[in-house]
Amino acid sequence: MSAFSTAADLSKATLLGRYLLLRTTMTSPTRGNLFILSAPSGAGKSSLIKALLEKHNDIKVSVSHTTRAPRPGEENGVHYHFVSVDEFKQLIDKGDFFEWAQVFENYYGTSKQAIEEQLAAGVDVFLDIDWQGARQVRELMPEVKTIFILPPSTAELESRLNSRGQDSQEVIAGRMAEAKSESSHYNEFDYILVNDDFEQTRSELEHIVISARLEQKAQAVRHQALIADLLK
Numbered sequence: 405m406s407a408f409s410t411a412a413d414l415s416k417a418t419l420l421g422r423y424l425l426l427r428t429t430m431t432s433p434t435r436g437n438l439f440i441l442s443a444p445s446g447a448g449k450s451s452l453i454k455a456l457l458e459k460h461n462d463i464k465v466s467v468s469h470t471t472r473a474p475r476p477g478e479e480n481g482v483h484y485h486f487v488s489v490d491e492f493k494q495l496i497d498k499g500d501f502f503e504w505a506q507v508f509e510n511y512y513g514t515s516k517q518a519i520e521e522q523l524a525a526g527v528d529v530f531l532d533i534d535w536q537g538a539r540q541v542r543e544l545m546p547e548v549k550t551i552f553i554l555p556p557s558t559a560e561l562e563s564r565l566n567s568r569g570q571d572s573q574e575v576i577a578g579r580m581a582e583a584k585s586e587s588s589h590y591n592e593f594d595y596i597l598v599n600d601d602f603e604q605t606r607s608e609l610e611h612i613v614i615s616a617r618l619e620q621k622a623q624a625v626r627h628q629a630l631i632a633d634l635l636k
């Protein structure tokens with residue numbers, strides 16, 4: 405005999421099915437949102453995230469591991485966890501990375517620990533990672549919100565890398581050579597922003613965050629309504 409025999413039981417079974425479907429296909433209403441910001445080097449990712457965090461101290465940016473040498477002023481544990489190639493490979497073997505990739509001849513990766521604790525605590529987290537990492541994260545967390553930043557032009561990109569004044573001419577030439585193939589992945593992202601006017605792009609980014617939070621609130625209301633129905 406079926407566990408649900410009356411019409412009321414059947415209706416409860418339908419609601420239960422809908423609730424389970426909702427629970428498995430949507431993010432938990434209490435978890436933080438995960439955002440990815442990708443762009444060719446110099447388009448303005450780090451500057452935009454920094455400006456966003458100045459206004460929203462409830463958003464965190466994940467600190468990646470890298471085998472690249474620190475730039476002047478970069479601090480270990482703040483801008484990156486700077487590690488050797490051997491250390492990085494050990495972390496790969498231990499399965500510590502959520503995603504990792506080789507970018508411009510260096511290794512970069514996001515540790516699971518860097519994001520899981522924050523998301524579980526309901527904190528929104530930004531990842532400043534390349535398109536290869538974005539692909540890996542999308543596979544693991546389809547609900548991630550992905551944003552691609554384009555520079556207004558190639559000439560402006562080169563000018564920004566030069567005016568940042570932190571990389572050698574050789575490094576800048578290498579990054580410019582990669583910019584076209586990096587940019588060709590823009591269509592894999594949910595949002596595409598052209599970072600011409602900085603303040604406007606910062607504001608657009610802020611709207612994406614707010615919209616994700618509103619979407620999550622709506623989900624929470626739907627969850628509550630379904631639970632209330634189930635418990636009637």
Ligand SMILES: Nc1ncnc2c1ncn2[C@@H]1O[C@H](COP(=O)(O)OP(=O)(O)OP(=O)(O)O)[C@@H](O)[C@H]1O
Pocket residue numbers: 443444445446447448449450451452564565567568599600601602603
């Ligand atoms: N809209 C903008 N207009 C003019 N300059 C900008 C704009 N956005 C960023 N910049 C400048 O461009 C330079 C590169 O920006 P930033 O370091 O944020 O790029 P990035 O995408 O994080 O680069 P990377 O991938 O190499 O870390 C910085 O000097 C920054 O101040």
Ligand SMILES: Nc1nc2c(ncn2[C@@H]2O[C@H](COP(=O)(O)O)[C@@H](O)[C@H]2O)c(=O)[nH]1
Pocket residue numbers: 442443444445449468469472503504505507512513514532533534535536537538
């Ligand atoms: N896949 C990943 N890419 C990353 C990560 N951290 C940074 N990056 C990307 O590397 C390039 C170069 O960064 P830079 O600091 O040397 O200028 C840039 O596109 C970053 O987005 C990571 O953890 N995973």
